[in-house]
Amino acid sequence: MKITLIYGGKSAEHDISILSAFSILNAIYYNYYEVQIVYISKDGQWLKGPIFNKAPESKEVLNLTLKNAQPILPSDIKEANSVIFPVLHGPNGEDGTVQGLFEVLGMPYVGAGVLASACAMDKIVAKQLFQQVGIPQLPYVSVIKRHYMNEKEAVLSECEGTLIYPMFVKPANLGSSVGISKAETKEELIEAIENAFKYDRRVVVEQGIEARELEVAVLGNDEVRTTAAGEIVKDVAFYDYESKYIDNKVDLQVPADVSDDVHLKMQEYAKKAYIALDGSGLSRCDFFLTANNEIFLNEVNTLPGFTQFSMYPLLWEHMGISYSDLLEELIQLAKLRHEKKQAIELGQMS
Ligand SMILES: Nc1ncnc2c1ncn2[C@@H]1O[C@H](COP(=O)(O)OP(=O)(O)O)[C@@H](O)[C@H]1O
Ligand SMILES: [Mg+2]
Structure with missing residues (x-):
């Protein structure tokens, strides 16, 4: 093979x-x-x-x-x-x-299909889906470029009416922190929105918080398995592209030092999010955890970083699945999904 x-x-x-x-x-x-x-x-x-x-x-x-x-x-x-x-x-x-x-x-x-990939990648669509199944998320306002251009003040008032500074502004369809900025004032908000429009016509303005960042790994097609949460321990406030990929200013702690209750809640939300997106293969679900143990889902990555030192494989290693075995599981899941799909197509033809 x-x-x-x-x-x-x-x-x-x-x-x-x-x-x-x-x-x-x-x-x-x-x-x-x-x-x-x-x-x-x-x-x-x-x-x-x-x-x-x-x-x-x-x-x-x-x-x-x-x-x-x-x-x-x-x-x-x-x-x-x-x-x-x-x-x-x-x-x-x-x-x-x-x-x-x-x-x-x-x-x-290997990995998520068309629908799950597209929905998870789009921060606006993903938020709407998670909202529908009752997963807690940070408050946000979605901003469409055309609407912003025509009614800039109305859009800014909506942001300021719904959210408090600092706000995080993100292009809907990107990743790796590109185009994301933090706004502390109205001037910065305008700058952040206009900067995000360089990357996408649709932008999310989100409530900024101080929180720990925890991640849960999900594996499976129809039967879904989750891991305990791991934590990205930062020495920088904003986990941006530089700190993520260039300076390596982060440490991964597996499992995260949080209560069993937090682990369980995150696993429950991760599974719910995965199913809402119609996930298959794998995903990494990223959460915020506040000082008073409030949990918010930030995003789901359908193809998370996959080096031997990345969070996703480390989370499974902690659960007893080695990196090589994880690859094998993912390949088997890919084959199974394909076979099931073919069986359905054959059934429809006969
Ligand atoms: N609402 C927020 N409050 C505080 N920090 C945030 C917020 N949103 C994003 N961040 C920081 O920015 C990073 C990148 O944002 P994220 O939404 O994960 O985008 P990406 O898809 O680029 O990974 C997060 O890991 C976190 O450190
Ligand atoms: Mg992220």
């Missing part, structure tokens, strides 16, 4: 994706699989690299260029007896678009 490992991508999380891919290449069970690597360059070109039958010696093998790899069309990844493992984050990787390609090609793939 073959695994087609797709990594890189056009998003800001290109480099973390390469690290995740390298971890996967090191840990996959080569007695079952060979691994075909496919790299998506920062400008969106798809390059087909070598096939691996054992763990590579260095990360360099993942640096594909036109010189050492073959340019392909996205649809060229279609192959019998192969499962796709997309380890792509952000737009075009985690938002359902590439998942749509896999569906059209009729190939099994």
Whole structure:
């Protein structure tokens, strides 16, 4: 059986994706699989690299260029007896678009499907879904560019009427903290909204809080399993792109030092959120926890960072599932979902 490992991508999380891919290449069970690597360059070109039958010696093998790899069309990844493992984050990787390609090609793939990917990626749609199933979230106002341009003062009054400073302003459809800023005053709010519009036509203005950040890992298709929560221990107030990926100013604590009650509540909300999104494969659910133990769901990531040192695999390791076994579970879940879907399609035809 073959695994087609797709990594890189056009998003800001290109480099973390390469690290995740390298971890996967090191840990996959080569007695079952060979691994075909496919790299998506920062400008969106798809390059087909070598096939691996054992763990590579260095990360360099993942640096594909036109010189050492073959340019392909996205649809060229279609192959019998192969499962796709997309380890792509952000737009075009985690938002359902590439998942749509896999569906059209009729190939099994690891992780969430089109709907869950798209809904989780969109901060406005995701909030609406979570609201509907009663998961606590921070108050927010959604702002559409066209409406803002026509009625700027009304929009600002709505924000100031619903929320108190500081507010967090986020493009609806991005990730890795790009385009996000914190506003302490009306002037800053205007600046933050207009900055966020550089990335998306739809923006969320959210109540800012001081809180700990905890994350729960979810695994499964129809049967959903969750882990205890882990904590991102920060020495910076705003977990931005720099601190997340460049300065490495965060420590992960697994399990988080919180009461059993908090762990249980977060697991319950994580499961509810996953089901509301129609999740499958995996997701990481990110929460805020205030000093008086109030819990708010922040977001669900359908393709969380996946290096050996990332929160998602660490949470499962704590539950007794090794990184290699986790990869195997994800591949099996991908195959199962695909088989079930095919069975339904066959049933409809007969
Ligand atoms: N309402 C908020 N109050 C306080 N901090 C926030 C708030 N929203 C986001 N943050 C900080 O910004 C980071 C990135 O925001 P998040 O919504 O997770 O976006 P992304 O999709 O880019 O990860 C969070 O991990 C947190 O540190
Ligand atoms: Mg986040």
